[in-house]
Amino acid sequence: MRTIIGNKKTALRMVVLIVCIIAFSFVMSAAYHNDPNEEMAAEQAEIKDTITGAYTTMSLLGSFASEDGTTANLSEEELDALVEDYNDRVNLYYSKDSTQNSAYQSMNEEYLRCGFRNPVDIYNVINGGVYRCDIHSIKSEDNGNQAIVDANVIKWNTAISSWSENEPESKGTYFLVTPSIGKVHVIVRMVKEGNTWKILGTEEYTPMASGYDKAIRDYVLKKYDVDKTATMKGENGKLLTITDREAETILQEFSRSEDPAVRQSAAALQENLSVYGKHFVTFEEAYAAASALDVPNGNYYALEAALNGEDQKAG
Secondary structure (H helix, E strand, O other): OHHHHHHHHHHHHHHHHHHHHHHHHHHHHHHHHHHHHHHHHHHHHHHHHHHHHHHHHHHOOOOOOOOOOOOOOOOHHHHHHHHHHHHHHHHHHEOOOOHHHHHHHHHHHHHHHHHOOOOOOOEEEEEEEEEEEEEEEEEEEOOOOEEEEEEEEEEEEEEEEEEEOOOOOOOOEEEEEEEEEEEEEEEEEEEEEOOEEEEEEEEEEEEEEEOOOHHHHHHHHOOOOOOOOOOOOOHHHOOOOOOHHHHHHHHHHHOOOOOHHHHHHHHHHHHHHHHOOOOEOOHHHHHHHHHOOOOOOOOHHHHHHHHOOOOOOOO
């Protein structure tokens, strides 16, 4: 009887042991297969962050804040801080061996210390960044130490410029505010430097479309003819083009939307469009108007994302 019971206990222990071994093997196998995926996802996220940071750095080249749109009233300490901060940005995202690393640093310093000190015409970038970065493909090279990345980047900035008219009947100098946002297609070569992904060089940089382009506007708004007043053209009732007035009507309706994201984006877009071509008498007025603009949220790319219920800001 003891032998039979003992054998049963032994058998039961063997079964439990086998189950544990199988379970442990399954967990280890799962871990083995999941870790590379997690590492790959982490590297893709790092690559995206690097590209986003790099093109933000590009958008901020020569940027500064001052009372008159020049660097003449900035102290040497303030200029030193601006230069150091920008150089840190460049070194963070661009490889030390990239041409952009040295070029951007020297260009930025020259702009701040010389070009923008007493310019004939003011061009003052006050802020900028990247709204969205879409990675299409990543091709690994050099045993994973380099990569070729194909991506679309939507970058933006806000600038104030001066304009002088020489005609006798003109009012002389005035100021313009330009909120700019545009999509570019890029192919960049990246390299691991100190185990961190950085940009080695841009192999292709192709501008695609502005976030304020009327073709983009029509593409986004044609599916959302709120009050059915837009002019229908083309076959099968497909809306091909709309007038400026019709676009304004649709945006006004969106600015009263129950969806806060749509309402915010439409209102910001209308505000941004309203400053185009507007003449500001003083730099202070232009700066106040420019500082109040929400360029990342107020454009047709952002409006389309809001209408689709997407959260696509990249920074």
